[in-house]
Amino acid sequence: MEKKSARILVFSTEKISDPAIDMAGLLKLHYPPTVYTIAVPCSSGIKPRWIMHAYDKGFDGVFIAADGSDCTYGETCTEKTGHIVGITHQMMKEKNIDPARLRMAAICSVCSESFVKQIKSFNQYLLQSTKS
Amino acid sequence: MxxxxxxxxxxxxxxxxxxxxxxxxxxxxxxxxxxxxxxxxxxxxxxxxxxxxxxxxxxxxxxxxxxxxxxxxxxxxxxxxxxxxxxxxxxxxxxxxxxxxxxxxxxxxxxxxxxxxxxxxxxxxxxxxxxxxxDPIIIPSKKAVAIIGAGVAGMRAAIELADMGCPVTLVEREYFVGGRVAQWDVMFTTNQTGKELVTRLYNEVIARDNITLLTGAEVVANSGSIGDFTLKIKVTPRYMKEKCDQNNLLKAIEACPVVVPDDFNFNITSRKAIYHNFPGEFPQYPVIDIKNCTRCGECEKICSSVDFSQQEQTVEVHVGSVVMATGFDPYTPAEGEFGYKLSDFVVTLPQFKRLTDINKDNLVYNGREIRNIAYIYCVGSRQSEGDNKYCSRYCCTSAIHASLEARNKFRNVNNFHFTRGIRTYGKQELLYAESLRKGDVYLQAYEENPPLVEVKDGQITVTINDIMTGGREISVIPDLLVLVTGMVPRADNSIASKFKLPKGRDSFFNEIHMKLRPVETVIDGVTISGACQGPKNITESVNSALSAAAKSYSFVNKGELALEPIIAGIDKDLCTWCGECEKACPFDAIKKEKQGEKEIAVINNSVCKGCGMCLPVCPVNAINLIAFSDREIESMIDALVSV
Missing domain, CATH: 3.40.50 (Rossmann fold)
Structure with missing residues (x-):
């Protein structure tokens, strides 16, 4: 049976992007129910092995809802999170996993609409890439 | 089990x-x-x-x-x-x-x-x-607070903390307290002057034995963490003795050959190297601006209070918490921005406010009597393409208030306001209504079609396609053009790097959560108040100062602190010290330590913020964050796909 929605793991951040994801719910901005969130303190603390583990276990995509320039831990967060994505992309290529199955976007604490838009677009991509 | x-x-x-x-x-x-x-x-x-x-x-x-x-x-x-x-x-x-x-x-x-x-x-x-x-990490906490900045927010926070029985060190970089508010004359809504407000607060500060006020003082180093900060404060002398004969002082000021732009009046006037800001300034004794002083000795000959033997001192204070109250700078337009610097008759709003204060009977600037005044709003604010995307919120009210003051104080003043929509929220709307009632003219444009300023043969012309009259082109030839500028972070914000304080997208200091934790920063024990956090009026600054004082007091009042134990931990067996984690840590919480024959990384538990930035950089995966270990995260992932 054709999948209606892709299984997406979101790494959110406790102080910045997770409140935005909460607010998306509050505003009843719907997105696929197969999107699951694990909140961590800061997006620059996500280990590539966690992301790879998610693919191993059957997630179609991983989305990093990064702190961006709002990070309360410092200005280097964006650069460091980008570096994590870069390393993980390399690991994905080595395992023949499409790097586009990992996405990152800065989601501020009130960026609910942006989050939902990003997730819907990612879901579409993942469904199409699974078909092909 | x-x-x-x-x-x-x-x-x-x-x-x-x-x-x-x-x-x-x-x-x-x-x-x-x-x-x-x-x-x-x-x-x-x-x-x-x-x-x-x-x-x-x-x-x-x-x-x-x-x-x-x-x-x-x-x-x-x-x-x-x-x-x-x-x-x-x-x-x-x-x-x-x-x-x-x-x-x-x-x-x-x-x-x-x-x-x-x-x-x-x-x-x-x-x-x-x-x-x-x-178990929470229990650490001792010194019952003392340092407040950086003795403007209205800093002084109000100091008074509040002192009244709760907490010793306060109030550190002011300038030689006089009061910050920006000391520069303002009559203010809305109380009709008090800035000087009156500052006087009241200063008197309260010096009446309290448990407040130590340091002026001409700057934090040059910070070490330690919540509960035990050690601040090194450089105190620059005034080169003047406290008791000062006023007559001789005035003669000494007159005799001083050095003339420099006067910061207090936003450089529209000048001052000498030996100076005071205004008669009611605090502390009430003058200063020698040693950076500009040529040491000619003329003042010394006249005034016995001049004392060049005074030495710079470094004071060390130990406190449990720090309140930042370092304020803001007014935006300085770029050369040519709405005619700025192209004419001597284009000034910023803060300059105009000083101008209306120092002129007594007639409004005169650069020898010209000012009657027709044009105001261009949102200069350096609400820039979709520029750095300052935010609205400073106070400037509409401040400009309208200043224009009314000019109209009330001086004869035959006509005000022409070129706006992008007026934002006089709350009670401030009364001012706008009064301004309209008195006949001020308001013209409006959208951002993409701002007023055009032409300076030709010394004449300024401001032209707008006024959307209130269907886009009609209207020109005004004012005697003075006032650029209504907003607030920007302090140009010298080096204090931020000393405390590793994060800044937001607007470059002001960033709170943890604007609604739920509005005065706390990610640096435990450091709170923020007033306009260093973002544009605020005086009421809002005092609100945040009181909130910061209460929060800082909560860190120090018990003598000990319980910290969240969500911190990084090093696997000593796996770690081979490569230094990557030390480089990644923005808080200097990781240091190299020799353990037996081996060098490994160690975490300073009271400094680690639990951000996890050190985790992904470790090449041997020797670091885990408590409650976010590999096992915990991976078992959650396993569970999420198990349905």
């Missing part, structure tokens, strides 16, 4: 159970490894349910609980307190958010929402299985 776990799934009235089949969730998780009891509850946060949980934990000797309800941002502390009342370590409680990220987000898909809730609860169970009992 398998843990005995309790799981509580909340209806939240119908907020959850209208979309999620909570009974189905309960049935799906009841058989999970370790789950001893699973219950649904109408309101998990109600007193009755909390008591029931305490009773369940105690009577069944539960080792951990999962609460599946609303966002943990609302009730994390509630259920941690429940655990503690039941004598269960609070870190053995894990939360699953099935409302904001469950029933509400997927109210269009009940089956999907239910299935997701099962996964989220299973992931929480997986995490609580691995959760460890943790």
């Amino acid at each position: 398998n843990k005995k776990l309790g799981v509580y799934i909340c209806h939240c009235g119908g907020n959850i159970s209208d979309y999620i089949d909570v009974e189905k969730v309960k049935a799906a998780v009841a058989g999970e490894d370790g789950v001893y009891l699973a219950k649904t509850t109408m309101f998990a946060c109600s007193d009755a349910t909390q008591k029931e949980m305490v009773e369940d934990i105690r009577s069944n000797n539960l080792d951990g609980i999962v609460v599946a309800s609303c966002s943990p941002k609302l009730h994390l502390l509630t259920f941690r307190a429940v655990s503690e009342r039941a004598l269960l370590n609070k870190y053995n409680y894990v939360h699953a958010n099935i409302r904001e990220q469950g029933s509400w987000a997927h109210s269009d898909d009940k089956a999907g929402a239910t299935e997701k809730a099962v996964s989220l609860v299973k992931a929480a169970i997986a995490k609580v299985r691995l959760a460890r009992s943790l």
